Amino acid sequence: MSRIAATFRALKxxxxxxxxxxxxxxxxxxxxxxxxxxxxxxxGADVIELGVPFSDPMADGPVIQRAAERALAKGVGMPQVxxxxxxxxxxxxxxxxxxxxYANPIERYGVERFVADAKDAGVDGVLVVDYPPEECExxxxxxxxxxxxxxxxxxxxxxxxxxxxxxxxxxxYVYYVSLKGVTGAGHLDTLAVAEMVxxxxxxxxxxxxxxxxxxDAQTAKAVGAVSDAVVIGSAIVQLLETQARDNVAxxxxxxxxxIRTALDSLEGVHA
Numbered sequence: 001m002s003r004i005a006a007t008f009r010a011l012k013x014x015x016x017x018x019x020x021x022x023x024x025x026x027x028x029x030x031x032x033x034x035x036x037x038x039x040x041x042x043x044g045a046d047v048i049e050l051g052v053p054f055s056d057p058m059a060d061g062p063v064i065q066r067a068a069e070r071a072l073a074k075g076v077g078m079p080q081v082x083x084x085x086x087x088x089x090x091x092x093x094x095x096x097x098x099x100x101x102y103a104n105p106i107e108r109y110g111v112e113r114f115v116a117d118a119k120d121a122g123v124d125g126v127l128v129v130d131y132p133p134e135e136c137e138x139x140x141x142x143x144x145x146x147x148x149x150x151x152x153x154x155x156x157x158x159x160x161x162x163x164x165x166x167x168x169x170x171x172x173y174v175y176y177v178s179l180k181g182v183t184g185a186g187h188l189d190t191l192a193v194a195e196m197v198x199x200x201x202x203x204x205x206x207x208x209x210x211x212x213x214x215x216d217a218q219t220a221k222a223v224g225a226v227s228d229a230v231v232i233g234s235a236i237v238q239l240l241e242t243q244a245r246d247n248v249a250x251x252x253x254x255x256x257x258x259i260r261t262a263l264d265s266l267e268g269v270h271a
Contacts, residue, residue, distance in 0.1 A: 022233030026076030044260030052101030188213035
């Protein structure tokens with residue numbers, strides 16, 4: 001059983017919701033990424049999504065685009081991202097880490113090399129925004145052969161056929177993008193999320209995490225009430241870009257602890 005599957009099983013047994021923060025590797029300072037990851041895990045993050053910097057992050061809004069630009073300017077690429085995960089694993093062997101990004105950095109690195117090195121580094125799952133399930137079956141198989149979970153996105157526009165395609169190749173969890181548009185954009189409609197999650201679950205047996213538009217404890221709690229996991233990215237990245245180097249990890253931990261408290265107030269609520 002993968003670390004991701006084990007984490008969700010343990011949370012379900014306790015009636016708890018998963019908290020999944022996203023941060024961009026190398027941002028806002030390359031030398032605090034590992035410290036930040038460890039602080040978030042200690043504060044209550046159940047899975048950490050670590051963004052692989054890319055120059056054209058088409059699904060991301062301006063906040064995460066700026067984070068990617070800052071990280072790239074510091075020379076952070078795939079080798080550095082994997083090194084961050086290895087360093088994290090020296091201190092934390094339980095919290096799953098998912099690499100989230102785009103096809104180009106993986107293909108430039110070499111797909112076979114990436115899969116092997118990701119496994120060796122201690123990565124647990126991979127979410128490639130521009131790899132639709134019907135076009136990357138071989139990649140998903142390669143990940144699973146190395147006990148890595150291929151994670152896919154679903155959106156408000158996803159058809160039942162797309163849900164079935166995702167169900168066929170995905171493992172770990174699925175990430176429901178709650179808004180039409182880019183990360184950090186728009187107004188979150190929790191009623192629409194509440195209607196969509198059961199539709200997804202009719203076709204996908206994996207846990208459903210919801211992201212895009214979740215900015216604070218109140219929205220996290222509302223989404224957590226109707227899903228298995230809450231994914232928060234832009235709000236954290238925006239907070240961290242304003243912090244002094246020495247305060248990045250503490251600020252991240254405080255933010256996560258507040259969201260964790262809100263989600264724990266839902267204990268026993270089933271999506």
